Amino acid sequence: MLRKIEIFSLFVYLLILFTGCSEDINTETYDIENGEGDIFINVDSNYTDIYNPQDTIDAEDDVRDDLALDIQDISDVNQGFDSPQFVANRDYLPLLKRLIQSAEKNIIILHQEFLTGSTLDQLQNDIISAKKRGVDVTVLLEKDISDNASRVDTLKSQGINASLDTSSKTLHLKLFLSDNKYVLLGSTNLSYSSFQYNNEVDFFSDDTTLVSKFYEYANGVLSNNGNLQKIYCTNCGVIPIGDSQYDDLVTPYMNSAQKRLYIIVYQFDYDTDSSTPNGKITKAILDAKSRGLDVKILFEYSSFDNTLNSTNQKTGNYLKSKGIDVRFDSKDITTHAKLLIADDRVVIYSGNWVYSALTSNHEVGVIVDYSKITESALNYFNALFNSAK
Structure with a gap:
């Protein structure tokens, strides 16, 4: 029976490797009767392990407790935001x-x-x-x-x-x-x-x-017409980003930055061709370094997606060779954020730095220049970057 469990565990591990191309893997529970009780192998976007099913029940209860709108804590959901x-x-x-x-x-x-x-x-x-x-x-x-x-x-x-x-x-x-x-x-x-x-x-x-x-x-x-939807706003304090607008709107701020470029990215496929969207971003990063800016990048390192890891490691190695301070998060946590801080401007986005996201997906984001947002973003970046390797 132990041999069967080992074979099944290997099957699940291979399943993760070959299906790990999406950003989130659905959590499923596999139940193996081993004569001594049930072994549950949990498969999700962060880890694979054998665990006590009560852990999941307790975790879900904790979440329910945390999310409950306790009338003593939040007496009116219509209070201001x-x-x-x-x-x-x-x-x-x-x-x-x-x-x-x-x-x-x-x-x-x-x-x-x-x-x-x-x-x-x-x-x-x-x-x-x-x-x-x-x-x-x-x-x-x-x-x-x-x-x-x-x-x-x-x-x-x-x-x-x-x-x-x-x-x-x-x-x-x-x-x-x-x-x-x-x-x-x-x-x-x-x-x-x-x-x-x-x-x-x-x-x-x-x-x-x-x-x-x-x-x-x-x-x-x-409207489901299949067209890209761009956003134009000449009087917005916060600049909106629509489909295929990221590199045109964001790289000018990267190119004009004088102090820092801090980046958290889930996936970045670099390009040495500066005419492509990926290439414009790559060039902006290298140019910032050559101007003497403090340039730091935190990449996702996945526990389940080897294709993503290969892309990020290739990009990370290239940027490291150019003197960029590159780090990867722990495989025990998924860093899915897409954050750029160019001096005091903060860019928050839904898309990764890959060709499809920058050219053909429906993606949105914002460019923000408010001091409290900058402070929060810097604190967040520093906490993650300083804990990474």
Whole structure:
């Protein structure tokens, strides 16, 4: 029987290696009867191990306790929201739940994925409750994520305008809008690993002009015409980034920076051809170093995605050879954030530094120059970078 368990464990390990190309792997539990009790092998985006099933129950209970809107702690979900906000790691889900629970008119959710699990089921229930109290709810999910179809079916059964994006573009968004008043965007997927394990960075704002621009963008994506949706705003204090606009909008700030370029990236496929989007970013980094700037880059090192690791290590080695301070996070944590700090400007984005994200995906972001956002971003970057190798 032990031999069978070893063979099964090897099979699961190989399965992770050969299917680890997506940004999140659904959590599944495999049950092996070994005559002495059950062994559970947990497969998710962060680790593979053998564990006591009670650990998962306790963890889920802790999350439920943390997310419960205790009337003594939050007496009114309609209380004001601090804006703008640099939203990092575990701060995302409580904010998202408050936004859904306080919505009065409309909610638009454009997300790459809406995965399974009790925490996600609770979020789904919040969305359904919003619909039942008269909120107009629209949900669009990427068609190529397997869990999304069942989420869409459930939401549609409750009268919600939910659908899969069937256009030719990849929907890689993590975009939430509500009441024509609020926008929440960045790197966080609707997945348990994003909520509870990953390093993620998002941005929240109630700036009327900015929010209206993202509503225009969302309506363009929802038209499902397969076209890229760009965002133009000449009077925005925060500069919005739409589809295929990242390198044109962001690299000028990289090129004009005088003090620092600090970068956290999930995946970066460098290019020595400076005419390509990847090449423009690569050149901007090298030029910043040649100007004497403090240039630091933190890469994701994955426990399950060898293709991603190969890309990042190739890019990291190239940049190291040019004198860039490069580090990789621990394989025990997924660093899924996409963050750039150019002097005091902060760029938060949904996309990776790969050709598809920079040219053909639906992706959004912002360029922010507010002191409190800069301070939060610097603190976040330094904490992660200083703990990496």
